Amino acid sequence: MSTGHSPRLGVTPPHPIGVSVERRDAVPKVTGAATFTADLAVPGMCHAQLLRSPYAHAMIRSIRTDRARAMPGVVAVVSAGDLADVDMLYGHAIRDHPIMAIDRVRFAGEPVAAVVATGLHEAAEALQAIEVDYEELPFVTDPMEAIREGAPVIHPTAHEMGNQRGFAEADVPRHPNVSSASRHAFGDVAAALDRADLVIENDYEYPMIYAYAMEPYVALASWGHRSLEIWTSTQHPFLIQEELARCFRLPLSAISVRVAYIGGGYGTKGYTKIEPLTAALALRARRPVRLALTVEESILTARSVPARIWARSAFSRDGVLLSREARFHMDGGAYAENSPRIAFRTTRRFAGPYRMEALDVQAWSIYTNTAPSSSYRGLGSRQGTFAGETQLDEAAERLGIDALDLRRINLLRPGERPWPGARPLDADLHADLEIVAERLGYGSPLPRDHGRAICLSSADGGAEPTSSALVRLHADGSVTVMCGSAEMGQGSSTVLAQIAAGELGTPLESVRLLNSDTSTTPYDRSTGASRTTTVMGLAIQRAAADIREQLVGWARDLEPEADVEAEPAGVRIGDRSVPWHEVVTRWFGAAGGEVVGRGYVRAEGVTAESPLFWEVGCLGVEVSVERETGRVRVERIVTLGDIGRAIHPQLAEQQDVGGAIMGMGPALHEELRYVDQSMVNGNLWDYRVPRTTDLPEIDAVLAERADGIGPYGAKGGGEAAVNPIGPAIGNAVRNAVGIRLRRLPLTAERVWTALRELESHGKAPTADESAEEGPGRDA
Amino acid sequence: MSHEISIELEVNRRPVQLVVAPNETLAQVLRDRLSLHGTKVSCDAQVCGTCTVLVDGRAVSSCTFLAADASGTRVTSVEGLAEPETGRLARVQRAFVERAAFQCGYCTAGFLTSATALLSENPNPTRAEVVEYLEGNICRCTGYEAIVAAVLDAADADGTPST
Numbered sequence: 051m052s053t054g055h056s057p058r059l060g061v062t063p064p065h066p067i068g069v070s071v072e073r074r075d076a077v078p079k080v081t082g083a084a085t086f087t088a089d090l091a092v093p094g095m096c097h098a099q100l101l102r103s104p105y106a107h108a109m110i111r112s113i114r115t116d117r118a119r120a121m122p123g124v125v126a127v128v129s130a131g132d133l134a135d136v137d138m139l140y141g142h143a144i145r146d147h148p149i150m151a152i153d154r155v156r157f158a159g160e161p162v163a164a165v166v167a168t169g170l171h172e173a174a175e176a177l178q179a180i181e182v183d184y185e186e187l188p189f190v191t192d193p194m195e196a197i198r199e200g201a202p203v204i205h206p207t208a209h210e211m212g213n214q215r216g217f218a219e220a221d222v223p224r225h226p227n228v229s230s231a232s233r234h235a236f237g238d239v240a241a242a243l244d245r246a247d248l249v250i251e252n253d254y255e256y257p258m259i260y261a262y263a264m265e266p267y268v269a270l271a272s273w274g275h276r277s278l279e280i281w282t283s284t285q286h287p288f289l290i291q292e293e294l295a296r297c298f299r300l301p302l303s304a305i306s307v308r309v310a311y312i313g314g315g316y317g318t319k320g321y322t323k324i325e326p327l328t329a330a331l332a333l334r335a336r337r338p339v340r341l342a343l344t345v346e347e348s349i350l351t352a353r354s355v356p357a358r359i360w361a362r363s364a365f366s367r368d369g370v371l372l373s374r375e376a377r378f379h380m381d382g383g384a385y386a387e388n389s390p391r392i393a394f395r396t397t398r399r400f401a402g403p404y405r406m407e408a409l410d411v412q413a414w415s416i417y418t419n420t421a422p423s424s425s426y427r428g429l430g431s432r433q434g435t436f437a438g439e440t441q442l443d444e445a446a447e448r449l450g451i452d453a454l455d456l457r458r459i460n461l462l463r464p465g466e467r468p469w470p471g472a473r474p475l476d477a478d479l480h481a482d483l484e485i486v487a488e489r490l491g492y493g494s495p496l497p498r499d500h501g502r503a504i505c506l507s508s509a510d511g512g513a514e515p516t517s518s519a520l521v522r523l524h525a526d527g528s529v530t531v532m533c534g535s536a537e538m539g540q541g542s543s544t545v546l547a548q549i550a551a552g553e554l555g556t557p558l559e560s561v562r563l564l565n566s567d568t569s570t571t572p573y574d575r576s577t578g579a580s581r582t583t584t585v586m587g588l589a590i591q592r593a594a595a596d597i598r599e600q601l602v603g604w605a606r607d608l609e610p611e612a613d614v615e616a617e618p619a620g621v622r623i624g625d626r627s628v629p630w631h632e633v634v635t636r637w638f639g640a641a642g643g644e645v646v647g648r649g650y651v652r653a654e655g656v657t658a659e660s661p662l663f664w665e666v667g668c669l670g671v672e673v674s675v676e677r678e679t680g681r682v683r684v685e686r687i688v689t690l691g692d693i694g695r696a697i698h699p700q701l702a703e704q705q706d707v708g709g710a711i712m713g714m715g716p717a718l719h720e721e722l723r724y725v726d727q728s729m730v731n732g733n734l735w736d737y738r739v740p741r742t743t744d745l746p747e748i749d750a751v752l753a754e755r756a757d758g759i760g761p762y763g764a765k766g767g768g769e770a771a772v773n774p775i776g777p778a779i780g781n782a783v784r785n786a787v788g789i790r791l792r793r794l795p796l797t798a799e800r801v802w803t804a805l806r807e808l809e810s811h812g813k814a815p816t817a818d819e820s821a822e823e824g825p826g827r828d829a
Numbered sequence: 830m831s832h833e834i835s836i837e838l839e840v841n842r843r844p845v846q847l848v849v850a851p852n853e854t855l856a857q858v859l860r861d862r863l864s865l866h867g868t869k870v871s872c873d874a875q876v877c878g879t880c881t882v883l884v885d886g887r888a889v890s891s892c893t894f895l896a897a898d899a900s901g902t903r904v905t906s907v908e909g910l911a912e913p914e915t916g917r918l919a920r921v922q923r924a925f926v927e928r929a930a931f932q933c934g935y936c937t938a939g940f941l942t943s944a945t946a947l948l949s950e951n952p953n954p955t956r957a958e959v960v961e962y963l964e965g966n967i968c969r970c971t972g973y974e975a976i977v978a979a980v981l982d983a984a985d986a987d988g989t990p991s992t
Contacts, residue, residue: 070929072926072927073926073929075934076925076926076929076931077918077926078934079931079934079937080907080918080922080925080926080931080937080941081867081907081908081910081911081918081922082865082866082867082868082906082907082908082938083867083908084934085866086866086869086935088869088870089860089866261969262967262969263933263935263969264869264871264877264879264933264935264936264967264968264969265869265871265933265935266871311933311934312933313869313871313933313934313935314932314933314935314969314970315933316969344873345871345872345873538932538933539931539932539933539934539970540932541929541932700929701929704929704932704971704972704975707971707972707974707975708932708969708970708971708972709972710972711972711973711974712969712972733874734872734874734876734877735874735876739967739969740973741964741967741973742959742960742961742963742964742966742973742976742977743960743961743964745960745972745973745974745977748972748974
């Protein structure tokens, strides 16, 4: 791995910015001392187990719990009927999700009842004694079937909208199983199509997958007098606080959502999951309740959003992209969760970082009788980029233009707006592409059945710019940073501490960052969309500036006659340098005291324009295909993190390495499958994620051009590799052996079948007319 | 849990006597009875390697290893890897710190114990041997590269180069 391929621009930022210091969580994590939610216990704590529906769609005629209630160790048996005092529906986009099934179940695996007992074993035994009488209903688990005339309607009554929608809807007629419709369009597509010399149009499919954060969902709820404390493994404690406040009709201040170390998130620990249920069980049990799901239950809680995609791109004969169109049918599952927002994002992420005169993208999130979906790293971009970048390579073949040259012709320049009103591109993808091409050895000879490809992506990153931070400088000069960002392994506790240390000239060792806790750390919208370094980083910079400003004022209070000026680690009063903390103690006139700095970020100034930054991706792969088995092996990956400024280069590179390997899974083998009513491979025996033996040679490069709006020119990272790797692998397979598959994953079976077809008929079964022209230029 | 079983074992170099249920796992004993929460459980089915501990130096999945079968053995969990008196980190732990060979940290105990078993069996593994040995441990954050590099660093650190 290497860094610093591109020159660093601008002023040199203060130490320890740009230094790969030891992670703040390193020693706790290698000694086993780091506390995760599952490690917590409180006095009187009971354990909950859930009874789940075996049916995809059914009415609940009755639930009998008397036998279960009488069993040893049982503290409470709870179903929706026992929660009349609770507002049962939650959902930040659409309030359609009952805390437990009310009268009707909408997916196989939906919680119907729960047992709270003194031990897990007792709870599991009592679960067997609950009797539920179901009346089965017609069900639909396929999104295209779900929007046919006469399909079973999954939510017969309309629901209220949630308060964290953050997306615009298209005003179009829709099937009752459509939870949300989004459209993003500009220019005149019809005119572009009229003028086009080549129009490529095809169907694509991105699979339903599971992130497998290795710590399954777990929460521990404990009620006080009209107050609730809940520890949960979440990226979005403040959004959960809002939903809990609504469900239990309490003020925000009565609800403490506390976050310990998080055992992986990748978006799937965002938004509300099992927290209202755990809190409801604790309310009825009148005891603290711990609900710890298994991996199998976690898969049924939040799988990803798959997409059926139609896409069309129009080109002039010299390779100029004229227009792009796409329609995404996205299976959001039984409850909307974040799928409306994902559909909306998809419409902004499909186009890619290319110039065009017209665009028209539509996306629908669709209710089906399947497990609810959730965000998963790169949401919408992975699905959209797969269609868009595959189609670019198809076009390159038809036009007889090298796939990279086609991209060079159409890539946006730094400062160009992707569409009217959007933030100008804050990245140099032309330069990035050349770096990756060189390091991949693009165009140099390859062994037989090897192929290379490079793909790009762009996503509207950063989510909403709503964050706040408090920074406290103590009487000994040490610093406590209070911010709501959640450390889930991405390294935010290290990077944010570096920013605080750099801004105040304080040794990193004396900076402490508190864990996210809605009762102590101030509001932060969410940890996701690669926003933390940029948005929370700015909030901390502003809080540090607030400290400096206050201390300069305090120094003037102390010595009104002297010239007072801020220095990196204190103030200059006259000709003397006085460290910050000495100003603090002198101003209070006591041994103690502290100064509190506040930093806020909202949509104004550098954060006014949307998106906050373009999270771009540029990634190259080399694959080999084993003809006898159809097995695809990724041999090499070159990642490029165009992140403006690496506060911590080691962590920034690792985001791309981790993202690339994570993204290999759905490109090659990961796919959750439904047969009849149920998910059939929702467990880790059948659902294989990448392992050490899949590891290719990886070259991780960072491009630092200080072109982001964040601290020292930083912008978001973490999705740059995961977004383009799917189509990169698909295109590389095409270049290796001449088959074109438009559906991920490229399982050995699919590849083998396509190879046989190609050999026997000279044509791959899912290939378009271009397949006959054989492999692309880089084979 | 009709009958209970008395067991005696050594956990992280200290003697332990317990009465366990026949179906109680070693992971449950470590976490729930001995408050050694460094051992994490993920798949609970011997697929992911997260709960790996050393039993007489061999790497086992504690989520499916019965506590009763651990009687008479020496068990080492992640808490037992560092020098007991000084708290000085083991070489492999130091290498993980230097390489930042973890992100969320949930799988880390399992990787550290597996790597310890590997390095005691084979003090100078090749990269291919490290990759092969760690195939039973899943990590979702790091992409494995830093982990493999850290294990090779730990092997190198005793002065004999690995090939």
